[in-house]
Amino acid sequence: INGLYAAAMGLGYLIINMLGVFLYDKYAATDPALGMQRVFFGFGAVIVIFSILSYICLVITPTAQEEKKSEEANVFKAFRTVAKEKGVWYFGGLMFFLYSANISMQYFTPYFSNVLGVSVVFGGLIAIIRQYGIRFVAGPVGGKIADKIGSLAKVMLISFVFMAVTIVTIIVLPSGFRN
Numbered sequence: 001i002n003g004l005y006a007a008a009m010g011l012g013y014l015i016i017n018m019l020g021v022f023l024y025d026k027y028a029a030t031d032p033a034l035g036m037q038r039v040f041f042g043f044g045a046v047i048v049i050f051s052i053l054s055y056i057c058l059v060i061t062p063t064a065q066e067e068k069k070s071e072e073a074n075v076f077k078a079f080r081t082v083a084k085e086k087g088v089w090y091f092g093g094l095m096f097f098l099y100s101a102n103i104s105m106q107y108f109t110p111y112f113s114n115v116l117g118v119s120v121v122f123g124g125l126i127a128i129i130r131q132y133g134i135r136f137v138a139g140p141v142g143g144k145i146a147d148k149i150g151s152l153a154k155v156m157l158i159s160f161v162f163m164a165v166t167i168v169t170i171i172v173l174p175s176g177f178r179n
Contacts, residue, residue: 003143010135016046017128025121094156101163105130108170115175 020039028035082088109127112118118126142159146152 003139003141003146006139007136010132010137010139013132014128014136016043017124017132019046021121021124021128024124028120101160102131105167111170116173117175 019042023038023042024035026035027038106127108130109123112123112126113120138159142155146155149155
């Protein structure tokens with residue numbers, strides 16, 4: 001289920017960011033600042049649309065408010081129970097380092113453009129595919145493999161090794177490499 005969630009997020013982000021690349025490419029030919037302005041306007045429009053949809057869909061009924069108050073009373077008790085589990089702390093640490101690696105990989109976009117010499121649009125497309133397209137495919141595939149072999153930890157370990165090899169490969173590419 002988590003893999004399908006990641007895939008849905010990846011697909012949504014992929015579509016939205018491809019819209020951003022399209023807008024930038026269309027308007028940046030005459031003025032790069034105008035291209036970025038159009039990207040920001042496009043993203044702003046998407047945010048406004050989804051904010052309105054969220055408000056419409058997530059109206060809290062009086063019954064839901066009463067349930068929420070009773071749940072809040074049990075939150076601290078549940079937190080204490082969960083905080084005693086070692087696996088929660090291991091998983092929390094894993095997620096921390098996973099997100100740290102993810103954030104550091106975002107520096108590859110300027111690296112591709114400034115060091116390897118690819119165009120801004122091509123670098124942007126690579127970044128979107130790396131960040132969201134791979135999530136769309138790898139989320140469900142990784143989940144299926146983890147279910148099949150019975151170990152999410154093994155799948156993540158193999159994925160981290162693959163990620164490390166990929167990062168080293170990109171780093172050793174010569175400067176000025178062209179698309």
